[in-house]
Amino acid sequence: MFETEQKNIENKIYQYCHEQGWPEPAIQWNWIPFSGHWGISTSFFQLAAQEAKSGKRVIVNQRAQEIAKSLADYLGGSEGFERIEAVNGYLNLYYSTSEFAWRVVNEVLAKGKSFGRKEALNQRVMVEFSQPNTHKAFHVGHLRNVILGDAVSNILDFAGFEVIRANYYGDIGLHVIKWLWNYLKFHNGEKPSGDMVRWLGDIYAEADRRFESDPAVQEEVRALFGRWDRRDPDIVALWEQSRAWSLEAFDQVYRTLGVRFDRVYFESEVEESGKELISDLIKKGIARDERPDGAVIVPLDEIFGTKEKYRVLVVLRSDGTSLYATKDLPLAIKKFEEYKLDYSIYVIDVRQSLYMQQIFKTLELMGYSWAKNCYHLAYEIVNLPGNVTMSSRDGTVVLLEDLIREAVARALMVVQQKNPELPQATKESIARAVALGAIKYSMLARDNTKIVTFDWNSALDFNGQAAPYIQYAFVRANSILKKAGESIPACVQASYDLSQAEIELIELISRFPNEVQRSAKEYRPLYLATLAYEIARSFNDFYNQCPVLQAEEPIRSFRIRLVAAARQVIGNCLGVLGIIAPDVM
RNA sequence: GCCCCUGUAGCUCAAUGGAUAGAGCACCGGACUUCUAAUCCGAUGGUUGUGGGUUCGACUCCCGCCAGGGGCGCCA
Numbered sequence: 001m002f003e004t005e006q007k008n009i010e011n012k013i014y015q016y017c018h019e020q021g022w023p024e025p026a027i028q029w030n031w032i033p034f035s036g037h038w039g040i041s042t043s044f045f046q047l048a049a050q051e052a053k054s055g056k057r058v059i060v061n062q063r064a065q066e067i068a069k070s071l072a073d074y075l076g077g078s079e080g081f082e083r084i085e086a087v088n089g090y091l092n093l094y095y096s097t098s099e100f101a102w103r104v105v106n107e108v109l110a111k112g113k114s115f116g117r118k119e120a121l122n123q124r125v126m127v128e129f130s131q132p133n134t135h136k137a138f139h140v141g142h143l144r145n146v147i148l149g150d151a152v153s154n155i156l157d158f159a160g161f162e163v164i165r166a167n168y169y170g171d172i173g174l175h176v177i178k179w180l181w182n183y184l185k186f187h188n189g190e191k192p193s194g195d196m197v198r199w200l201g202d203i204y205a206e207a208d209r210r211f212e213s214d215p216a217v218q219e220e221v222r223a224l225f226g227r228w229d230r231r232d233p234d235i236v237a238l239w240e241q242s243r244a245w246s247l248e249a250f251d252q253v254y255r256t257l258g259v260r261f262d263r264v265y266f267e268s269e270v271e272e273s274g275k276e277l278i279s280d281l282i283k284k285g286i287a288r289d290e291r292p293d294g295a296v297i298v299p300l301d302e303i304f305g306t307k308e309k310y311r312v313l314v315v316l317r318s319d320g321t322s323l324y325a326t327k328d329l330p331l332a333i334k335k336f337e338e339y340k341l342d343y344s345i346y347v348i349d350v351r352q353s354l355y356m357q358q359i360f361k362t363l364e365l366m367g368y369s370w371a372k373n374c375y376h377l378a379y380e381i382v383n384l385p386g387n388v389t390m391s392s393r394d395g396t397v398v399l400l401e402d403l404i405r406e407a408v409a410r411a412l413m414v415v416q417q418k419n420p421e422l423p424q425a426t427k428e429s430i431a432r433a434v435a436l437g438a439i440k441y442s443m444l445a446r447d448n449t450k451i452v453t454f455d456w457n458s459a460l461d462f463n464g465q466a467a468p469y470i471q472y473a474f475v476r477a478n479s480i481l482k483k484a485g486e487s488i489p490a491c492v493q494a495s496y497d498l499s500q501a502e503i504e505l506i507e508l509i510s511r512f513p514n515e516v517q518r519s520a521k522e523y524r525p526l527y528l529a530t531l532a533y534e535i536a537r538s539f540n541d542f543y544n545q546c547p548v549l550q551a552e553e554p555i556r557s558f559r560i561r562l563v564a565a566a567r568q569v570i571g572n573c574l575g576v577l578g579i580i581a582p583d584v585m
Numbered sequence: 586g587c588c589c590c591u592g593u594a595g596c597u598c599a600a601u602g603g604a605u606a607g608a609g610c611a612c613c614g615g616a617c618u619u620c621u622a623a624u625c626c627g628a629u630g631g632u633u634g635u636g637g638g639u640u641c642g643a644c645u646c647c648c649g650c651c652a653g654g655g656g657c658g659c660c661a
Contacts, residue, residue: 028601028603030601030603032604033603033605034604041603041604043603043604043642045603045641045642046641048641049640049641053641059641060641060642061641061642064641087604088603088604089603089641090603090604133661170661173661174660174661175661290658290659294659295658295659296659297658297659299658308586308587309587309588311587311588311657311658312657312658313658314659315659316659317659318659319659321659323659323660323661324660324661350589350590350655350656351655351656352656353588353589353590353656354588355656355661378589380590380591380654380655381655383654387653387654411623414623415623417623418621418622418623419621445598445599446597446598446599447598447599449590450590450591450598451590451591451655453597458597458610461610463609463623464608464609465598465599465608465609465610466623468623469609469623469624472621472623472624473624476620476621477620479621480620481620483620518601526599530599530600530608533609534608540624540625543620543624544624544626545625547619547620549620550620563620584621585621
């Protein structure tokens, strides 16, 4: 927002250094880390260190301060800055308080929903996430992927990319056949009712139990797999039907989570082309056919001359049936062909890191220059206390449905208590927003590389640094604005001395656009989750200390505008995180 | 054996190579006739696993070690 002034100052510094015969300093602007002050700062330790190294006898810290001091004197009175000082080797440039406040608030209100959004970059990126297996339940272990993928998609979109959200269903394979077998044998003719996710998941879990414990079952399932392979019309019909149920169930899940996809891929649609691709790889000498003694492999370490780095990628089983890799290779190509992508991102848990590198390396071998633009966005998994990984086989799962129901019920109790006069439907929608927000926030406010431990207590805890706190700040701002009649006063300069609370709030608001960029660059929603909380906290502080509606003009008008700006930014920030901000709670 | 991740307050986590390492939870003490108390204020709490190195400056980068987790040819 102060780019012009900043650029001017930079040029002056370069010029001054040149005049003094100093080497050109590498200016790196940081915000001044003292709360309640606005401005930019840079240090001169590097420049001083350079002098020291060139033989001059200088004490670096002292010299840095000298340089900063002489620059402060030289720059004094520069336009747009209220005060320029040298402290401990840093050059601090303070923006004019009223000017800064005015610009920030104006910009937020002028841009509204687009505040923080960058202009289109004309770069297209696909984000593949969720990737569920059909015929299985959706549990909390699957949740982080969806929440992260959705948030990253939103963030990239906000950062100026054209984003294509892709899902990739595992709709074929042994797990499906096991389900079909169990259905035919024990549930034939049943139709899903009520909680379809659970119904499907239960049949699968049951199938898996029978399969694991009984060799005879394994035999029958294998036989059924044979019929499937021969495209037995009855089996194919049942597959189609149950697959449709499953897709409907997942649609329900995604609707509940407020997540949408632009393109949905299926394993079944790339399996055949995958097998063809593999024979092509064999012909080209990229893959080695070790059948019948072995499988079809791409000996990556051998090809790249690396040692125990890329290992060996198995691309086809010895019996000719497909593996993940058989399908991921053609899918990657299909994505780039269909959409002319600039980047392709895979949101997949960290345990698949090696596998992802193998796929990208193999694509590189195949001559696809875009292989380097494929990126594995790895995240750690969600475990149960005691570092127990959720597994439907071991029955150690928390179903999403159960978590949401419990969280909503708890949130509803609180609304009931806080706002008994609200219509029931409103209470329920607030409870859903709060419950889902809390669930999402707890996963986004943690670095991707950190394991999330799920336990009911903290999952249902709405206190402290959590979504409801942020939503509540939004609601409070909203409430003031409603009382003010929703008419935001026209531009007013803050012609009074701003309080610390106002200053801090405005400063945090102004950080949003930068934090969007940083989040996008590193695929880290964490930064925005943190910022949203900090803005909310700062707003609550402001709310406590600064009367708005009772204040005298022109303070009143300025504060109303500030409240509107705060509401806007909190809303935008929650929005990219995929969290709904309710109007009341 | 090779590779990756993690280690910061009692607990869960933050911290652009930069100024005094910060939040939440828990615990203790305060604030509702007030724009919604799902809020705010105050107090307590640290040898950033460990030993070196790079740097003017290291929680952050590099190397070793310790501890925990994960991955490594026909699972997904």
